[in-house]
Amino acid sequence: MGASQKDFESAVNQVKLLKKDPGNEVKLKLYALYKQATEGPCNTPKPGLFDLINKAKWDAWNALGDLPKETARQNYVDLVSGLRSSSDSSSQVKPEADKKQAGYETLVITSEDHITKIMLNRPAKKNALNTQMYQEIMLALEAASKDDSTITVFTGSGDYYSSGNDLTNFTDIPPGGVEEKAKNGAILLRDFVDCFIDFPKPLVAVVNGPAVGISVTVLGLFDLVYASDRATFHTPFSHLGQTPEGCSSYTFPKIMGLAKAVEMLIFGKKLTAGEAYAQGLVTEVFPDSTFEKEVWTRLKAYSKLPRNAMRISKQIIRNHEKEKLHAINAEESSILQERWLSDECVNAVMNFLSQKAKL
Numbered sequence: 001m002g003a004s005q006k007d008f009e010s011a012v013n014q015v016k017l018l019k020k021d022p023g024n025e026v027k028l029k030l031y032a033l034y035k036q037a038t039e040g041p042c043n044t045p046k047p048g049l050f051d052l053i054n055k056a057k058w059d060a061w062n063a064l065g066d067l068p069k070e071t072a073r074q075n076y077v078d079l080v081s082g083l084r085s086s087s088d089s090s091s092q093v094k095p096e097a098d099k100k101q102a103g104y105e106t107l108v109i110t111s112e113d114h115i116t117k118i119m120l121n122r123p124a125k126k127n128a129l130n131t132q133m134y135q136e137i138m139l140a141l142e143a144a145s146k147d148d149s150t151i152t153v154f155t156g157s158g159d160y161y162s163s164g165n166d167l168t169n170f171t172d173i174p175p176g177g178v179e180e181k182a183k184n185g186a187i188l189l190r191d192f193v194d195c196f197i198d199f200p201k202p203l204v205a206v207v208n209g210p211a212v213g214i215s216v217t218v219l220g221l222f223d224l225v226y227a228s229d230r231a232t233f234h235t236p237f238s239h240l241g242q243t244p245e246g247c248s249s250y251t252f253p254k255i256m257g258l259a260k261a262v263e264m265l266i267f268g269k270k271l272t273a274g275e276a277y278a279q280g281l282v283t284e285v286f287p288d289s290t291f292e293k294e295v296w297t298r299l300k301a302y303s304k305l306p307r308n309a310m311r312i313s314k315q316i317i318r319n320h321e322k323e324k325l326h327a328i329n330a331e332e333s334s335i336l337q338e339r340w341l342s343d344e345c346v347n348a349v350m351n352f353l354s355q356k357a358k359l
């Protein structure tokens with residue numbers, strides 16, 4: 001028998017009493033199930049691109065399609081019951097969690113010296129970007145665009161900057177099947193890259209180690225890229241049956257010339273930090289032993305420069321390309337939507353996952 005209206009109302013009240021913040025992804029699920037259970041299928045207009053929070057909520061609700069109200073009610077009650085037991089058994093907060101700005105699970109965000117630092121924080125997975133991390137980065141960029149920092153910095157925790165798209169993202173197939181998965185992936189990719197195209201303040205990448213895939217391609221949209229001499233830059237798209245994203249099909253030829261861009265984007269040549277510097281993708285390379293110290297000293301000095309002058313200069317430098325970049329992003333995302341359904345891509349991802357499977 002399904003959950004009664006009383007069970008549902010009691011679950012709604014229990015959510016307010018949870019000891020531990022369940023994180024954005026779970027909150028979105030709760031929101032979507034609540035709306036579906038009380039109002040049925042999503043019936044409101046899609047919020048605008050920059051209304052990130054309401055758009056994330058709308059996407060979550062809309063993704064439930066025609067799920068019956070009774071099933072949504074039951075799923076809501078089950079989800080809350082799971083949260084209650086995990087909240088009760090883990091009320092001892094880990095020290096690491098204390099440091100993180102509330103609401104983020106895959107990032108550590110700090111603000112100091114007028115610098116907002118967004119640190120990718122899944123070191124055990126080489127900071128691979130899972131769906132939650134893409135969403136949290138979009139929220140973090142929106143918040144950073146409005147806070148009182150002058151510059152925003154991305155970096156990675158652990159030995160990698162980022163290993164790119166989390167290939168296990170491909171395994172979580174929704175009820176609508178692989179076509180729906182590919183469609184959702186293309187929407188996520190497009191929204192994600194749009195946030196970088198539109199980011200109004202100077203954006204800096206502190207590339208502390210190897211970078212792969214989308215963590216490399218979006219560097220073409222950053223204003224400064226500082227790299228440790230341990231960093232490498234790798235875009236193995238053909239190996240994965242995939243194609244370039246992050247506007248790199250446009251920015252890379254522009255930055256490094258067609259020949260070198262082709263070597264990276266079609267043939268998957270991995271660049272050292274020195275090579276990436278020589279080709280204009282990296283602003284400056286530092287010895288790993290002094291990387292953090294040198295880079296942060298530099299950035300702290302830059303962060304004292306007048307905020308508005310920097311923002312307006314960025315606008316002048318970047319604005320005339322914005323429309324073009326949005327169009328390129330849309331095109332790259334829609335090509336990838338097709339690619340993700342191809343045998344070439346499916347086989348490459350299966351190959352990675354089966355090699356890594358602990359059998």
Ligand SMILES: CCCCC/C=C/C(=O)SCCNC(=O)CCNC(=O)[C@H](O)C(C)(C)COP(=O)(O)OP(=O)(O)OC[C@H]1O[C@@H](n2cnc3c(N)ncnc32)[C@H](O)[C@@H]1OP(=O)(O)O
Nearest residue numbers: 124125126128163164165166167168185188189213214356
């Ligand atoms: C929705 C938007 C989509 C946008 C399109 C984006 C495209 C891209 O970004 S394409 C690039 C995708 N990335 C890759 O192909 C890299 C895959 N990973 C690797 O090749 C290797 O893991 C490595 C070279 C990055 C590191 O190798 P190694 O030093 O041997 O370390 P491990 O392989 O043992 O990694 C430790 C741990 O992390 C997991 N992991 C690392 N990267 C990924 C990843 N990209 N996706 C999923 N999982 C990843 C790895 O599986 C290990 O996990 P455990 O076995 O559970 O410890």
